[in-house]
Amino acid sequence: MAEVELRLIPFFDHRFRHLSPKDQEAYARLLEADDWEIQDWLQGRSEPVAPSLARIVGLIRRFEPV
Numbered sequence: 001m002a003e004v005e006l007r008l009i010p011f012f013d014h015r016f017r018h019l020s021p022k023d024q025e026a027y028a029r030l031l032e033a034d035d036w037e038i039q040d041w042l043q044g045r046s047e048p049v050a051p052s053l054a055r056i057v058g059l060i061r062r063f064e065p066v
Contacts, residue, residue: 004035007042007063008030011059011060012027015059023052023059026050029052030048030053033048033053041053041057
C-alpha cells in the first residue's frame with residue numbers, strides 16, 4: 001500500500017539507525033503486520049495491542065522528515 005510506504009520509508013531512512021535496539025526490533029515486527037492494519041494504526045483508527053508496537057507507531061506518527 002503506497003500510503004504506508006510513504007510513511008515508513010522516510011522514517012526508516014532518517015531515524016532507524018538512531019533508534020534503540022528494542023525500537024528497531026519493534027519496527028521490524030511492525031513490518032510483519034498487514035498493510036491495512038499498519039495504515040489504521042498510523043491514521044489513529046486503531047492502536048496496536050503490544051506496547052512496543054504502540055511506541056514505534058507513535059514515533060512514526062510524530063516523525064516529520066526535514
